Amino acid sequence: MQSAHDRRVPLFRPDLGADELDVLRDVFASGWVGLGPKTAEFELALAAYQQRHHGVATNSATAALHLALKVLDLPPGSRVLVPTITFVSTPHAVEYNQLELEFVDVNETDLCIDVADFESRIDDRARAVIPVHMGGQPCAMDAICRIAAQHGVTVIEDVANAQGGQWQGRPLGSWGEIGVFSFEAKKNMTTGDGGMLVFDDARWNDALRRLRWCGIDRDTWKRFANRGESASWYYEVDSLGFKYNMNDIAAAIGLCQLRKLDAVNAKKRERIARYLDALEGVGDLVLPPHDLAHGGYWLFIVHTDHRDALIDHLAQRGVTCGVHFMPAHLHPYYRKRHPGVCLPVAERVWKRIVSLPLFASLTDEEQDHVVESICNFFAEAKR
Numbered sequence: 051m052q053s054a055h056d057r058r059v060p061l062f063r064p065d066l067g068a069d070e071l072d073v074l075r076d077v078f079a080s081g082w083v084g085l086g087p088k089t090a091e092f093e094l095a096l097a098a099y100q101q102r103h104h105g106v107a108t109n110s111a112t113a114a115l116h117l118a119l120k121v122l123d124l125p126p127g128s129r130v131l132v133p134t135i136t137f138v139s140t141p142h143a144v145e146y147n148q149l150e151l152e153f154v155d156v157n158e159t160d161l162c163i164d165v166a167d168f169e170s171r172i173d174d175r176a177r178a179v180i181p182v183h184m185g186g187q188p189c190a191m192d193a194i195c196r197i198a199a200q201h202g203v204t205v206i207e208d209v210a211n212a213q214g215g216q217w218q219g220r221p222l223g224s225w226g227e228i229g230v231f232s233f234e235a236k237k238n239m240t241t242g243d244g245g246m247l248v249f250d251d252a253r254w255n256d257a258l259r260r261l262r263w264c265g266i267d268r269d270t271w272k273r274f275a276n277r278g279e280s281a282s283w284y285y286e287v288d289s290l291g292f293k294y295n296m297n298d299i300a301a302a303i304g305l306c307q308l309r310k311l312d313a314v315n316a317k318k319r320e321r322i323a324r325y326l327d328a329l330e331g332v333g334d335l336v337l338p339p340h341d342l343a344h345g346g347y348w349l350f351i352v353h354t355d356h357r358d359a360l361i362d363h364l365a366q367r368g369v370t371c372g373v374h375f376m377p378a379h380l381h382p383y384y385r386k387r388h389p390g391v392c393l394p395v396a397e398r399v400w401k402r403i404v405s406l407p408l409f410a411s412l413t414d415e416e417q418d419h420v421v422e423s424i425c426n427f428f429a430e431a432k433r
């Protein structure tokens with residue numbers, strides 16, 4: 051018989067199955083698996099879901115963030131403000147573009163960008179800000195967009211953690227000039243790896259399509275689909291683009307995952323409600339607020355002074371936890387590049403945060419095991 055100690059609860063489990071296998075069969079049968087019609091269909095579908103005019107699909111959010119800043123064509127010396135608690139791809143995008151990176155502190159509760167700190171760091175070289183909806187917690191987008199507009203600062207929303215979430219009735223990713231999504235393996239919806247930029251400004255549409263496809267002026271499938279045109283093999287490269295395109299295998303999975311996204315998020319919110327009920331008042335745990343009607347949460351993060359011991363205790367019971375994220379400015383690369391950065395809230399709070407297992411197929415039994423193990427940890431600590 052399986053004992054409590056043999057039980058394994060992963061941090062994430064992707065929601066992939068028969069539906070995705072069916073659409074893959076169709077793509078394989080079509081004979082076109084590269085950047086093509088499925089990618090175009092996925093771009094239209096996600097843009098519509100996000101209430102935006104355009105979508106440009108990439109092979110990751112990291113690539114999409116790189117291109118989001120690139121397409122703004124900012125003058126050298128421009129400053130880009132980024133919250134320090136995020137995956138390193140967010141600040142990396144600023145470095146890739148050789149712009150000036152300015153780290154910003156975060157709120158203690160939801161780990162999102164501290165709006166007052168953001169505003170205080172704006173100067174006449176500040177040109178863009180990348181608020182990150184941390185773990186799915188919505189940033190205060192109304193205030194951020196208002197302040198940014200006053201100072202001519204472009205808002206690129208990093209929605210990698212918050213697919214399907216809303217803030218004040220508007221989809222996350224539809225507030226800033228550009229929204230960037232991730233479909234990496236563990237996210238609310240996945241294509242294995244993948245990303246997308248969504249935006250309204252038509253000027254960026256062509257430029258982004260070229261940038262994500264080596265600077266080539268016409269997608270291959272469009273050239274080959276139009277066989278009546280004698281020069282279908284011909285293309286020109288007018289900019290130093292990147293090999294960042296999505297392919298139709300990923301896009302077909304993405305279309306399928308998008309159809310399930312609301313249901314997946316609803317199930318995740320049910321799991322969050324259950325955690326909130328069961329963990330209220332346990333040990334010194336602090337449970338951040340959650341919007342149980344509209345949230346698109348990737349993570350369920352709790353705060354405790356006993357973070358490392360709790361993670362070890364849970365690991366011994368087969369429960370995998372995570373830490374999202376160590377402040378980016380503390381990584382050796384950024385310490386060297388930006389010495390002397392001091393962001394007191396992030397530096398204090400990150401030592402207390404732990405992400406618990408959260409995914410749509412988390413069963414009652416698995417979740418009860420996580421909760422019991424946590425209760426048991428604090429009961430043992432008391433003795």
Ligand SMILES: Cc1ncc(COP(=O)(O)O)c(C=O)c1O
Nearest residue numbers: 110111112137139210232233234
């Ligand atoms: C906040 C944030 N931004 C960007 C990324 C990068 O996403 P991708 O793996 O699709 O490049 C991640 C990945 O976890 C993330 O958490």
